[in-house]
Amino acid sequence: MSDDNVLIKARDLSVHFPLRGKKMFAEAQVVRAVEGVNLDIARSSFFGLVGESGSGKTTLGRALLKAVPITRGTVQYDDGEAQIDLTNVDKKQLKDYRTRAQLIFQDPYAALSPRMTVRDIIAEPLEVMGLTKTREETDARVREIAEKCRLNLEHLRRFPHAFSGGQRQRISIARALVSNPRFVVADESVAALDVSIQADVLNLLKEIQQEMGLTFLFISHDLSVVAHICDHVAVMYLGRLVETAPTRELFNNPRHPYTKALLSAIPSLDPDAPKTAQKLIGEIPSPTNPPPGCKFQTRCPNAINICRVDEPKLEHSSTGHEVACHRWQELMNTM
C-alpha cells in the first residue's frame, strides 16, 4: 500500500486502562485493551475488524477516533485535505478531526434521544460543530442526508419511538454522515437488527460508502457479515492484530490458527455439513493478566515451546496478507 493512499496509519498503538484498587507498593494493574497495533486503512475502503468480545476491537476503533486516551504509539490521519497527528493535536485540530471522523453505534434504541425529533437528532452535529450558519441551511442539509439514508421526509418531525430498529439505525447513520465525514467507525452497527433488516442496512452502508467515497472501519463479531461487506479484514485477539488480509484472501486462505477456528465455529446452514470444526477449548484470557509469548497459545491446538516464550510479530507480505504466528508456514504445508 503506497503511503499517499493511506487514511489512517497506526504504529505501535496501545491503549491501557489502569485498574482501581492498587495495593500499596504493588505495581498498578492495567488492562491492556490494545497492545502494539500497526494498522493501515486505505482511503475509500471498507475495512473490517473482527474478534470475540474482549478482544479490544471497540477500544481500537475508539482510539482511532481519539475517544479514548492513547497510551503509546502514533496515529496519523491524512485524507488529502487535512493531515492530523492524533497523538499530538491542539484543540482546533481536534475539532476539525471531529467533523471528519464519526461513529455509528450498535444499539439504535439507546443511541437516539427519545425527547428529540428526528430532524433535531440529525441536525445536532451541524449545530454543535457550527457547520451551518442559518436554520434554512441546516434544514436543507438534514433533508439531503435523510434522503440519502432513505428516510421518509415526513418522518423528520416525529420522535424516535415511532420507528422500528432498522429505521432507527438509518437515523443514526444519517446523524453520523451529516457533517460530511471522511472516516466512519461503525461499531457492531447491525448486531442488534433482525436478519431481514440487517441486509437492508448493510446494503445502505455499502451504497453510501461508494457514493461518497467514505472510509469505513466496520467492527463486528459476525464473520459472515464482514465477509460480505468489507474489502479488507483484520482479526483481533486479546488486544493484538493476529491476521490482516484482503477479504477473499482471508476467508479462502486463513493462515492464523485463531482465524481458522473462528471460521470453523460458524454454524453451517447445511445440517449435514462435515464436522471438521477444530473446536477451541477454553475462553479468551483476561487482558489484565495475558499469557506470555503468543497470546493465543493457551487455546491454540498447534502451540509449541517457542509460542509460549516469544510473541510473534505481524509478518508483512507483498500480497497484503499479514499474519502473526510462528508456525503458519509450517502449518500451511502440512494441511
Added chain:
Amino acid sequence: MTRLLDVENLTLQFKTDEGLITAVDNVSFSLDAGEVMGLVGESGSGKSVTAKSLMKLNPHNAVYGPDTKITLHLDDGPVDIMSLKSAKEMRVARGGAISMIFQEPMASFAPAISIGNQMVEQLQIHTAMNKKRATEVSIEMLDRVGISDASTRFKQYAFELSGGMRQRAMIAMALSTKPKLLIADEPTTALDVTIQAQVIDLMKDLVKDFGMGIVFITHDLGVIAQTADTVAVMYLSRIVERGTVRDVIRNPSHPYTKGLLAALPRLDDLDTPLTPIPGDIPSPLERPSGCVFNTRCGVKVGDICSAQIPDFSDISNSHQTACHLYSSEATPS
C-alpha cells in the same frame, strides 16, 4: 418415539392500554422425547411467548384462547397445563418436568447467592433430595457440563464466572432435576462463536444422554441447522412453515422463509448480494388481515392473501407451509 408434548390451537393475547395484542395466534405443534424442535423467527414473532406458555410463565395480562390445549405426557399420565391454576400446582411443570434456560445467564442467576446454593435450593424444592445429596448432584452436574474444578465453582457467584461458563452452569442447573422437556430461549445468542460452538456440542451430547425433548428458540438459522431435528418458522404470531430441518432449510417454500434465507450473509457464497425482505415487521397493534406476511410478500397470489388466513398445505409428509401459493394449486378455484 414417545410423544412428549402436544400444543393445540395455542392463542395468547395481552391486555394493554391500547387494546388486545395478539402475541400467539392458533399455534399447534408436538414434540417427541429426545427430539429437538427449533422455533425460529425475528424479534416480535412470538417465539418466546409461545415457549413461556408451555409453563404458563406469561405475565398476568395474558389471556389464553378458549381452545388452547397444552398436554404434557409424563410417565404417570398426561398433564393438562391449562388446567393448572396455583403456583403450587404448576410445580409439576415449572422446574419439575420442564426446565428453561435463558439468553442472558447473568440476568438469570441471583447475583448475591452462590451458584451452588441456587442449584441446591431448586433441587430441594423439586426433588426429595437432602442438602448433602443435592450438593453432590449439583457438583456432578457442573462437572458433566465441562466446568473444570466444579467444587470451587460451586461456591462462586455468577459475576465470578465468564459468559460461557455461566451458560454452562445455567444448563447444569436446568438439567439437574432431570426434566423431560427443556426450553432453551436463545441460549447461545449472547455468546461468542467459539463458545457457541462449545455450548451447541454440549447440548447435543446431553440430549443423547438424558433423552429429553428440547424446544430451541433462536433467530439464527445456522444454529438451528446444526442442532434441531424439526423446525417451525414463526412470523407475527403464527407458524408459517414447519417440517424437518433438512426440508425447510434446503427446500424453503413459504415466501418469508425464502426471504430470511436470502437475507442471510453466507460464507459459502460471497458473490450473491444480500436481499432484504422489503418493509418492516408490522406493529402487533396493526396486524394485517388474511396472511400476516401479505404486506411484505413479493409473490402474492391475489386478493385472497389479504382476505383469508391460509391453512397448512403439505409440501411433503414431513413439511407443511401456510401459504395460498400452495393451497391454490391443490384446490383450483
